[in-house]
Amino acid sequence: MPDVTLFLGGDVMTGRGVDAILPAPGPPELREPAVRDARDYVALARAASGPVPRPAPPAWPWGDALDLLDELRPAVRLVNLETAVTGRGGHDPAKAIHYRMHPDNLACLTAARLDVCALANNHTLDFGPVGLTDTLDALAGTGIGTAGAGRDAAAAWTPARVPLGCGRDLLVWSVAAPSSGVPPAWAATDGSPGVAYLPEVSAASADALAGRITAVAGPGDRVLVSVHWGGNWGYEVPPGHVDFAHRLVDAGVDVVHGHSSHHPRPVEVYRDRLVLYGCGDLVDDYEGIGGQEAYRPQLRLLWLPTLDAATGALRRLRAAPVRSRRMRLERAAPDEARWLAGLLDGFGPPFASGFAVDGAGLLTLRPR
Template sequence: MADVTLFLAGDVMTGRGVDQILPHPGSPALREELVTDARRYVALAEAAAGRVPRPAPPEWPWGDALRLLDAERPDVRIVNLESAVTARGEHVPGKGIHYRMHPANVPCLTAARLDVCALGNNHVLDFGPTGLAETLDTLRAAGIRTAGAGRDAEEAWRPATVPLAGGRRLLVWSVGAASSGVFPHWAARDGRPGVAYLPEVSSATAGELAQRIAATARPADLMVVSVHWGSNWGHEVPDEHVAFAHALVDAGVHVVHGHSSHHPRPVERYRDRLILYGCGDLIDDYEGIGGQEAYRPELRLLHLPTLDADTGELRGLRLVPVRMRRMRLQPATPAEAGWLADLLDALGRPSGTRFAPGPDGAITLR
């Protein structure tokens, strides 16, 4: 086997308004300051772009992305699932926003044939340990591997293991940083549910994580670290994020899969390995919400790196641009794809990571 192609995406937020359009919506009750009914987010999307069917089929939010992914034929599909999958538990106090999707709507996730859901983020415990337990059970029953959260520390820090051709393995670790809004008391402990928690993002915490990886990984394994970190908006990457990512690559990690920002952040090719500092959202219910238009958050990316199966080196990277309309992904227009290509090229210039639009609409690493 010469190559392994991954599909990587940022935040998949199937709770709240997305859950309300699916065949089995849960309770729409919210605890937000301005919105108390999740159906309000559907109404905002409809006001912006037109009617959304209700109920929509499970695959609706993915839209044309499913066809585009099938054409790319990735070997492994990995997303950050930023929603609890539960009808149980109570809204956790002290949070302004809670996300959950009813477990009966899990076909929305299986429609995309996901292999791994990273759960080390600031919404997986929105409905407490009870909601987390149902999330883990529901995803496992659906055949989706998880990493980054568990019933105790051992489970939360355990990587998801995906078998590859030729007896190889892909290991995926998921961690959530305080800077993304993960509460310190959400950290998994012995005998206590929670997330694989990073109190800070630094070379020191990267070293601790590298020790965990070294204790588990085999020489032939490909290794991905999925990290939820940083603010929601802004293209700047803090120096400590760069140091953390570089330290992981120096320790042997092949891909650093960063997310939390609602729009793409810089991509870096470092020592022939891939670092995604912020993949941006893929699925959410933000359509029709104003205030951050300069970032063009309606534009999304399907990240498709191809790795050398023996060395893990980055052989190529295709970024397929899509956009959200009527709560459904569709291909970006040539102008939209060009805007994203120019943005990523400008953001990558300081590290020498350059991008160009391709004739088929995808953005490729130069």
């Protein structure tokens, strides 16, 4: 059976300023301490980089990323969607930041031809259970699969399933940890909607998740766990996260797809399996916000691992470098690609090294 290439994206936040430039924006009012109108984020981007169309076509936020994906032809496309898709529901009073995209802007997501959205994160219930159920219905109506949230606990812990051919499926679980800002009250229960919530990142929670996986995955299936964990800034990976990822791989998981940080974090290849500890942001409205320039958060990566479809072993890892400009992703410059390769190469053991920029401008890593 041939190898299979995946596209794994980090955080996709199509609410707030992004929603404000799309053809059918929702109400712009915000409840944030410093910003009260979503259009102010658009103004920051314009001041930083130049004109931003309004309305912009639905595909605008993805920009050159769509051409890159067409060129690289991944078999499965997966992102962490950190935005409720709803025009209803009230702002969660326990949250300072809220994201929602109007359902009439769903073409922004379908433009990327996504197969699965991971939903276990700290913005899925920004507009309460009503907002969550609207999100589930909206994505289902487009054919985009979901994982990590549901109308009850059973649904939230049920994996998305994507056919790979030859009787094999990719099973996607999505889980969220409190370290990423997920309120404990958002945990799905037998009688209420919510997310697949990990009370802690620990050996016990990894083993419990591994038990769920073993009960569902068939012998030929490939398994990916998408996990929202950790803070927004910094490169440190807690030892507990490393142990959690290793336990999942030891139990048969092929890819650990971590996210929450606003920039890429280290990569590990453990027992020939890929662990992304932090994919970084992909689509958002952060352009023009100062204070964290050392991380170069305007630079993003489209992660493209190629797996042995029969065993799940990592054959190679490519990552397409892009940058956010005018609220749109564009191809990164050669020096930006080299900076990202050097960043990922410099974390030291146990993390992966050997990243290089190939002739097409992609970051590449071949397991040793």
